[in-house]
Amino acid sequence: MLVLKRKNGQGIKIGNDITVRILSVDKDGVVKIGIEAPREIKVFREEIYEEISQQNRSSSDFDIKLANVFKNKGP
Structure with missing residues (x-):
């Protein structure tokens, strides 16, 4: 630092x-x-950035779980 x-x-x-x-x-x-x-560079307060990152991780986890549900259902 x-x-x-x-x-x-x-x-x-x-x-x-x-x-x-x-x-x-x-x-x-x-x-x-x-x-x-x-303007193309996004600037966030650290706590807001962390909240956005957590929401993105949660959304990604949900998408993976949802994909696995459909994959395991089969034809």
Whole structure:
């Protein structure tokens, strides 16, 4: 993991197309960041990404189980 210190207004470049910029830090230590990325790159909060991934895994498991039901029925 790369750890960097940044101040308000400073940014971090990821590749050629993505910039992460520090917009503000409040007194409780909450950091507001801005992400500049091409529209085709999806950007999610980590907890939302994990929820989507779990739903996709569950859906995939269901599809496999459903396929097995039809496969085992025979003609």
